Amino acid sequence: MSNGERDRAREQNRQAWNRLVEKKNRFTRPAKDEDLVDPLGTVDAIGWLGGDVRGLKLLCLAAGGGKHGAIYAEAGALVTVVDLSPAMLERDRQVAAERGLDMRTVETSMDDLGMFDEGDFDLVIQPVSTCYLPSIVPVYQAVARVLRPGGLYVSQHKQPTSLQSGTEPSASGYEIREPYYRQGSLPQVSNSLLREEGTLEYLHRWEEILGDLCRCGFVIEDLTEPVHGKRDAEHGSFGHRAMYIAPYVRIKARRLNADNRQFTPRVILPGS
Numbered sequence: 001m002s003n004g005e006r007d008r009a010r011e012q013n014r015q016a017w018n019r020l021v022e023k024k025n026r027f028t029r030p031a032k033d034e035d036l037v038d039p040l041g042t043v044d045a046i047g048w049l050g051g052d053v054r055g056l057k058l059l060c061l062a063a064g065g066g067k068h069g070a071i072y073a074e075a076g077a078l079v080t081v082v083d084l085s086p087a088m089l090e091r092d093r094q095v096a097a098e099r100g101l102d103m104r105t106v107e108t109s110m111d112d113l114g115m116f117d118e119g120d121f122d123l124v125i126q127p128v129s130t131c132y133l134p135s136i137v138p139v140y141q142a143v144a145r146v147l148r149p150g151g152l153y154v155s156q157h158k159q160p161t162s163l164q165s166g167t168e169p170s171a172s173g174y175e176i177r178e179p180y181y182r183q184g185s186l187p188q189v190s191n192s193l194l195r196e197e198g199t200l201e202y203l204h205r206w207e208e209i210l211g212d213l214c215r216c217g218f219v220i221e222d223l224t225e226p227v228h229g230k231r232d233a234e235h236g237s238f239g240h241r242a243m244y245i246a247p248y249v250r251i252k253a254r255r256l257n258a259d260n261r262q263f264t265p266r267v268i269l270p271g272s
Helices: 003-022 033-037 039-043 068-074 086-099 137-146 160-164 206-215 238-244
Strands: 057-061 078-083 103-107 121-126 147-158 218-224 248-255
Touching: 003 086, 033 039, 033 068, 039 068, 057 068, 068 078, 068 086, 068 103, 078 086, 086 103, 121 137, 137 147, 137 206, 147 160, 206 218, 206 248
Parallel strands: 057 078, 057 121, 078 103, 121 147
Antiparallel strands: 147 248, 218 248
16 A cells, blocks of 8 residues: 555545535434433444443544444543544534533544554444555554553444445346455445445455454454345345345454554455
8 A cells, every 4th residue: 555545545535524524424413312321222232342331441433423432422431532534523522512521532544543652542443434545454553552452442344245246236136346356446436325425445355354453463252244134125225235235344353462563464466
């Protein structure tokens, strides 16, 4: 990954998410009252966090928009929200002021956490966002540095097959249209429930999502594929497509030790 490509992705995605806030995109909407009645039940029904985050130093990574940070702050965590988009972070500040929540906001990229000390956080939560950078390794390395040994890293990602596949159904389902072994960003989209208009997105292979996580000093303890498929969904809708292709994967990983391993990523292309 060149610095030029990384910087281009950062800048375009910053601007894109600022525009998405103006358009009130569904991923920029703050937490609702019902989300905060049982905050951990809202975000951790599976119980990965042990039922209690009170007093934990928690990093919501690439998680602006006024939802994730607010929910964890309501649950009692000491929350820091990091996001590249100032408009998204303004959502968090507004929600914090309205609801009397104590949240810190920091404007930076998910792979640039140098303002934090080593082992600064007990828990890192990252909703879907790694697809907005060309390489996932710098994100994992940054998280490994700021997460204490034994701390949990819960992340959600767009599945490679979902990013490869079209949105219009054929007689046999949904067709794969993009190569798995690829370089560069994915084609731009508009009016999509699967991808965000105006952003630069990148396909990360399973070797990168899972293998690089392990190579950067984590052990994977659990993995789920959140169910979005609906048997009675309208043909061609998000729910219909999700019956054929799981859109997301959620990973529970634990930091093994304080040593941030040095790692040189491999790029494998057909014929190489």
